[in-house]
Amino acid sequence: MTASEILASLFPAGHSVREEGGLLAGTGGAPGAEVAVLGTALGLEVGVESALALAAGVLDVIRLHPGRPILALLDSRGQRMSRRDEVLGLNGYLAHLAEAVEVARRAGHRVIALVYGEASSGSALALGFMADEVHAVPGARLSVMNLPAMARVTKIPLERLEEASRASPVLAPGLEPYVRLGGVESVWRPPLAEALAAALARPAGPDRRAARGEERGGRLLARPVADRVRGGPAR
Amino acid sequence: MTGVESRPARASFREATARRRLAAVLDPGSFREILPPSERVTSPHLAALDQPVAFDDGAIVGEGLLGGQKVFAAAQEGAFLGGAVGEVHGAKLAGLLSRAERERPAGVLLLLDSGGVRLQEANAGLLAVSEVMRAVLSARSSGVPVVALIGGGWGCFGGMGIVARCCDAVAMSEEGRLGITGPEVLETTKGVEELDASDRALVWRTYGGKHRYLLGEADRLVEDDVAAFRAAALDLLGRRREVGLGALDAAHRRLAARLFELGACADATEVWARAGVPEPARLPVLEVGEFLRAVASARRGEP
Amino acid sequence: METLSFEFPCPGPDAPRAAPALVGVVASGNLEVLVEPTAPPGRCRVVVSTSARGFGEIWEAVVRDFARRHAVSGLSISVNDAGATPAVVSLRLDQAVEEYLGRP
Numbered sequence: 115m116t117a118s119e120i121l122a123s124l125f126p127a128g129h130s131v132r133e134e135g136g137l138l139a140g141t142g143g144a145p146g147a148e149v150a151v152l153g154t155a156l157g158l159e160v161g162v163e164s165a166l167a168l169a170a171g172v173l174d175v176i177r178l179h180p181g182r183p184i185l186a187l188l189d190s191r192g193q194r195m196s197r198r199d200e201v202l203g204l205n206g207y208l209a210h211l212a213e214a215v216e217v218a219r220r221a222g223h224r225v226i227a228l229v230y231g232e233a234s235s236g237s238a239l240a241l242g243f244m245a246d247e248v249h250a251v252p253g254a255r256l257s258v259m260n261l262p263a264m265a266r267v268t269k270i271p272l273e274r275l276e277e278a279s280r281a282s283p284v285l286a287p288g289l290e291p292y293v294r295l296g297g298v299e300s301v302w303r304p305p306l307a308e309a310l311a312a313a314l315a316r317p318a319g320p321d322r323r324a325a326r327g328e329e330r331g332g333r334l335l336a337r338p339v340a341d342r343v344r345g346g347p348a349r
Numbered sequence: 350m351t352g353v354e355s356r357p358a359r360a361s362f363r364e365a366t367a368r369r370r371l372a373a374v375l376d377p378g379s380f381r382e383i384l385p386p387s388e389r390v391t392s393p394h395l396a397a398l399d400q401p402v403a404f405d406d407g408a409i410v411g412e413g414l415l416g417g418q419k420v421f422a423a424a425q426e427g428a429f430l431g432g433a434v435g436e437v438h439g440a441k442l443a444g445l446l447s448r449a450e451r452e453r454p455a456g457v458l459l460l461l462d463s464g465g466v467r468l469q470e471a472n473a474g475l476l477a478v479s480e481v482m483r484a485v486l487s488a489r490s491s492g493v494p495v496v497a498l499i500g501g502g503w504g505c506f507g508g509m510g511i512v513a514r515c516c517d518a519v520a521m522s523e524e525g526r527l528g529i530t531g532p533e534v535l536e537t538t539k540g541v542e543e544l545d546a547s548d549r550a551l552v553w554r555t556y557g558g559k560h561r562y563l564l565g566e567a568d569r570l571v572e573d574d575v576a577a578f579r580a581a582a583l584d585l586l587g588r589r590r591e592v593g594l595g596a597l598d599a600a601h602r603r604l605a606a607r608l609f610e611l612g613a614c615a616d617a618t619e620v621w622a623r624a625g626v627p628e629p630a631r632l633p634v635l636e637v638g639e640f641l642r643a644v645a646s647a648r649r650g651e652p
Numbered sequence: 653m654e655t656l657s658f659e660f661p662c663p664g665p666d667a668p669r670a671a672p673a674l675v676g677v678v679a680s681g682n683l684e685v686l687v688e689p690t691a692p693p694g695r696c697r698v699v700v701s702t703s704a705r706g707f708g709e710i711w712e713a714v715v716r717d718f719a720r721r722h723a724v725s726g727l728s729i730s731v732n733d734a735g736a737t738p739a740v741v742s743l744r745l746d747q748a749v750e751e752y753l754g755r756p
Contacts, residue, residue: 162612166604173601176594195530197544200555201617202607203566205529209514210600216486217597235466235475236529239508243479258471266537268468270398278397284436284473297476321483323476324440333473336440336480339390343383343410343444345451366677386686387672396653401703401732403678404686428679 115251117155120187120230123306125149137164138187139171149314150175153187153241160237161194165207168241172214176221183224183314184215188242189231208240215244219318226313228302229254229289246318247299249309250289256297257287283332296327296336320348359574362500363524367409367424370460373575374498374582375413375422382411383448384441392435394470403429408438410445412454416583421449424460427503433467434509439477446484449493456494456586459485459516464531465507478508485515490592494518496585498578499525499567504556506531517590520569520581521558523637527566528556550633554617559632559640563621565603565650572637607649624649656700656708658715659691666693666726673752676744683733683741685748689726696724702733714738718745727752 117138121129124142131140131151136158143149152171158164175182193204219225227245233256242248250256258264261279265272275285283291292298302309324340327333341347362370371380384390386404395402407429412421423442425432434442442459449457466474485495497516499505504526505513513519513527521527530538532546532555545551554560562570568585571577590596614620621629625647635643669689676684691697698715718724729745736744 162608166601166608169597169601173594173597176597193529195535195538195543197535197555198615200528200530200535200544201560201614201620202611203528203561203564205510205527206514206566207604208529209511210597210604212482212511212515213486213592213600214597216483216490217593220490220592221594236508236511238475239479239482239511243476244483256472258466258475259468263538264468264471267534270469274398282394282397284394284470286472291472292476295472295476297472297479321480321487324443324480327473327476333436333476335390335393336436336473336477339384339437339440340444340447340480342390343441344447348447368674385672386674386684387688399653399703401653401678401701401734403684403732404674404730426677428677428682 115230115253117187117189117230120228120251120306123304124310126307137167148182150179150182150184151187152184154190154237157189157191157232159191159194160208161196161199162202162204162207165204165211165240169211169214172211172218175223176218181222183226184218185310186225186227186241186245188227188229188233188238190234190237191232192234192238193236208236211240212244215241219246224314224318226310229256229298232257234258243297247313248297249300249302249313250298251302252289254289255287256289256292260287261285291332294330294332296323296325296330296333299326359572360576361573362522362575362578363502363573365575367426367460367462370575371409371422371424374458374460374579375415375420376417379414380411380422381413382409383445384410390437392437392470394435394473398469400469406435406437406441407432408441410441415455415458415586418455418586420454420456420458421445422458422460425462427462427501430467430469432463432501432503433465434463434474434477434481435467435470436473436477438467439474439481443477443480443484446481446488446495449488450491453493456496457488458496458498458582460498461505461509461513462501462503463505463507463509464503465509475508478512482512482515485512486592489517494586494589496520496582498582499527500573500578501525504531514566518568518585518588519566520571520578520585521561521567522571522573523558524573525558526552526556527561532556554633560617563624563626563644563648564607565648568651570637570641603650654702654705656702656711658698658712659695660719661694662696662719662725664723664725667723667753670752673748675748675751678732678734680734681736681740683731683736683744685744686730687748687752688728690728691726693726696727696729698729698731700731700733704733704735710738714741718742721746722749724749
């Protein structure tokens with residue numbers, strides 16, 4: 115689904131979300147029940163300027179619209195990889211964006227992420243995975259790196275990685291692996307407005323992803339190991 | 350000679366193992382490890398790729414004292430799979446930060462030495478890093494300071510580069526490196542013209558402690574010495590950064606100003622020149638003390 | 653991966669009971685060694701997990717030689733190996749026992 119199709123399905127009553135330079139911004143929903151929308155489109159690689167713009171969007175919601183929910187729509191190939199972004203400290207800009215989302219959540223803004231294209235690495239960490247809940251539509255693709263690139267970096271033969279990825283959800287990019295690992299809460303099918311309304315109605319809570327990963331059999335150790343180190347279950 | 354104090358021999362932070370760093374940064378003999386190697390909590394994913402496990406999965410976590418104050422501390426062992434984060438490794442870090450919210454130590458020290466997500470556990474590693482990020486921000490929001498110490502041989506890259514800057518403060522040595530896309534990955538994906546990973550001077554002025562300190566991405570620059578990192582940790586524990594709109598707005602202004610002033614620069618040396626540092630080309634050869642004096646007025650970032 | 657197990661009787665008194673000791677790191681050409689006072693009295697156990705297959709006889713020789721050099725009765729030695737040479741293995745085993753004995 116394209117960003118336009120996603121938005122039309124999410125907000126049948128209309129929306130003001132625009133795309134510019136791979137960034138999405140605007141609002142959707144009925145008056146009095148507006149949802150702030152921000153995010154990425156067209157597989158944007160998030161560099162220092164985009165990270166700052168996304169953070170500005172979050173800060174504006176906190177400052178101007180107390181209590182307004184935030185919907186993060188994601189179609190990004192990850193962070194922009196360039197010498198300039200590294201010189202300028204892109205990791206710091208992404209951390210700033212992540213911290214902005216954290217402050218929004220703590221200030222009472224419900225934050226829902228919906229992956230409709232790609233979600234990878236740095237931009238997934240800074241925006242998507244900072245949400246209360248992450249959902250996706252069919253066809254979404256989450257990843258760390260494609261398998262051929264992983265084979266080059268790790269020096270593990272590609273065939274070995276492909277074979278191992280058939281037996282385990284930890285290696286291959288995709289949607290189903292991330293659902294099994296607890297990283298994606300659920301897959302939404304149109305009409306998306308209903309799924310969004312249900313998500314917004316649920317109260318926010320602590321990070322449940324490790325518990326989800328255990329329930330679904332994808333990550334059997336994350337929750338118990340964290341609990342053992344914590345000295346008891348998360349409240 | 351009378352009247353001359355002898356300096357204690359320097360113990361390199363970079364060359365020490367993660368365990369040795371923890372022992373040297375914390376008060377002597379005070380470290381108590383949680384889930385020690387004898388518990389054998391190892392990675393469930395490595396055997397499928399013929400990769401040996403480590404009994405601590407490359408992450409040592411526990412409690413200790415720093416200047417007599419109770420602190421929690423974690424150290425990543427860079428020599429094991431590049432310090433990269435897998436399911437168990439990440440869960441240990443996240444669990445320690447969550448424990449800190451309950452037990453309210455004076456702070457949490459994170460001795461980071463990591464290439465980021467452990468590719469052998471890819472998706473689980475990405476989620477683990479995300480859970481660590483959330484746990485850092487949650488601990489900080491509850492009032493527990495979290496301080497990152499970066500000075501190991503593997504640097505602090507990938508998702509861990511974001512974790513570092515989610516902390517209250519960062520101390521780096523000149524030898525330390527911090528970024529998101531590390532030099533080897535940048536060269537492999539974008540070509541040697543974008544960044545030549547074998548050009549050590551280029552790598553260090555792009556990612557290294559001196560540049561990060563000048564930019565305001567690191568709060569302290571110290572010698573490659575465990576005692577210097579210990580002193581920096583003690584100092585930075587007292588420096589909490591508010592998790593709230595006021596602090597965010599201030600940070601946003603600084604980051605926007607950085608882009609405005611320095612965004613056209615192609616290289617760190619240009620950044621230093623434009624920032625107003627005298628003789629920027631000499632910065633890499635200066636000792637830490639001389640360097641700090643040379644950049645004092647040009648340095649960006651919080652004091 | 654290959655797992656090798658050795659257990660053999662040891663002369664002399666059991667090693668003192670102390671906290672487990674760990675030396676080394678699991679990096680290419682290196683290994684980590686964990687020493688614990690958990691073997692049956694009068695015996696020593698060595699368990700090796702290694703990514704370098706087919707070196708069972710060399711490991712046996714290195715382990716037996718190590719057991720002759722140290723009083724390891726009552727100790728369990730556990731190894732995660734990433735292709736270290738016999739010389740490095742011997743060194744780490746020696747270091748591990750010394751580290752173990754140095755602890756209260």
